[in-house]
Amino acid sequence: MLFSRSPAAGHLASIAFRGRSYWQVLTRVAPVAGAIHGTFALLFQGMGASRLALGNLAFTALWGVIYGLLRGRHNRLAVLLLWVAIPGHSLLATLVLGWDSGFHYYVLLMVPVMFVSPGRQNTTRVLLGTLLAVFYVALDISARRTVPLEPIAAGALDWVRFFNMASTFFVLGYLAHVYFGVVGVAEGHLRALATTDSLTGLANRRRILDVANYEIQRGRREGTPLSFVLGDVDHFKRINDGRGHETGDQVLMAMAGVLRSVVRERDTVARWGGEEFLVVLPETGLEEAMRVSERARLAMENGVWPDDRPVTMTLGVSQWRPDETLAEAVARADEALYRGKHAGRNRSVLERPAVQPNSLPSSPARR
Numbered sequence: 001m002l003f004s005r006s007p008a009a010g011h012l013a014s015i016a017f018r019g020r021s022y023w024q025v026l027t028r029v030a031p032v033a034g035a036i037h038g039t040f041a042l043l044f045q046g047m048g049a050s051r052l053a054l055g056n057l058a059f060t061a062l063w064g065v066i067y068g069l070l071r072g073r074h075n076r077l078a079v080l081l082l083w084v085a086i087p088g089h090s091l092l093a094t095l096v097l098g099w100d101s102g103f104h105y106y107v108l109l110m111v112p113v114m115f116v117s118p119g120r121q122n123t124t125r126v127l128l129g130t131l132l133a134v135f136y137v138a139l140d141i142s143a144r145r146t147v148p149l150e151p152i153a154a155g156a157l158d159w160v161r162f163f164n165m166a167s168t169f170f171v172l173g174y175l176a177h178v179y180f181g182v183v184g185v186a187e188g189h190l191r192a193l194a195t196t197d198s199l200t201g202l203a204n205r206r207r208i209l210d211v212a213n214y215e216i217q218r219g220r221r222e223g224t225p226l227s228f229v230l231g232d233v234d235h236f237k238r239i240n241d242g243r244g245h246e247t248g249d250q251v252l253m254a255m256a257g258v259l260r261s262v263v264r265e266r267d268t269v270a271r272w273g274g275e276e277f278l279v280v281l282p283e284t285g286l287e288e289a290m291r292v293s294e295r296a297r298l299a300m301e302n303g304v305w306p307d308d309r310p311v312t313m314t315l316g317v318s319q320w321r322p323d324e325t326l327a328e329a330v331a332r333a334d335e336a337l338y339r340g341k342h343a344g345r346n347r348s349v350l351e352r353p354a355v356q357p358n359s360l361p362s363s364p365a366r367r
């Protein structure tokens, strides 16, 4: 059975990737945040502000808990504590040391955290964003008008502010760096999914069309030959009906391996349809393509298959002719395959000869 991915499934997969990326980013950022608090604890201890040092030690521990929760996939609780660890800490530190300490900068880190989070409705994001902005303005107004609970010397305050500025820049940069890294990996997975046949691991139809069209362009430009081998498993319906669909799938997977083993690195084997395979052979003329086809056919004929019952394949071979389309070249391989089926199966059949066969480029030496 050919499994096709519906648009809805694709959308769900992309949400899943986004979700995974989001948690991966948070898991990587949590130790950095813990380290920043740890540095503050040492800094304040050095300044003789032991209560502030203790407070920062508590937040280091909190980030440790958040990290543990993220690793254990207790995501909801981790996010809840994130609100305590970032805006909660900013509020506390600003009230204790004053607005000029610059602890309020950390509130801004919640903006990317909130807006890339998966699973939330856009309205929830906007609402939370608005609440955060209101909180930030209110903190500005109240902290500027009240005396800090535990003021420190102006010079030291400057250093704390500079450190907070630098940390905010660093964490924002790190967030962006990790996020784009994770998204890049997810993109690679999606690309592979979109171009690979899920059962056999071969190129899928979309990918082989791209490859073949690219080779046709190259053939036009450089005048190199290009051939196609289209193979179809013989009496596959009997295999399915007699030995079950799962055995049928196993046969298809094994066939993919056999086909891959008889071609060069630069040739591409694809699952063209249910039990049909297409091989694109760049820089290969008809004679050589016929040899590849026979190699594949014999490998199938002599292969060891489930239940030790023979499995064979009929193949049609064609060479792309200048100025024709990919569909025309494949149609001729298909026509040859069709003749092979009628002639008794388990054979390789060449396309019907061109009107001017000599006009076709021939194979350079293959391996």
Ligand SMILES: Nc1nc2c(ncn2[C@@H]2O[C@H](COP(=O)(O)OP(=O)(O)OP(=O)(O)O)[C@@H](O)[C@H]2O)c(=O)[nH]1
Residues within 6 Å of the ligand: 001, 002, 003, 199, 232, 233, 234, 235, 236, 237, 238, 240, 244, 245, 246, 247, 248, 249, 252, 273, 274, 275, 341, 345
């Ligand atoms: N197990 C399995 N079967 C598949 C898959 N895709 C297509 N098929 C089956 O392949 C069979 C193809 O049967 P037919 O087109 O009648 O051809 P055939 O039995 O191979 O006969 P010939 O091609 O004439 O030799 C059908 O029974 C499909 O259900 C798949 O992914 N897995």
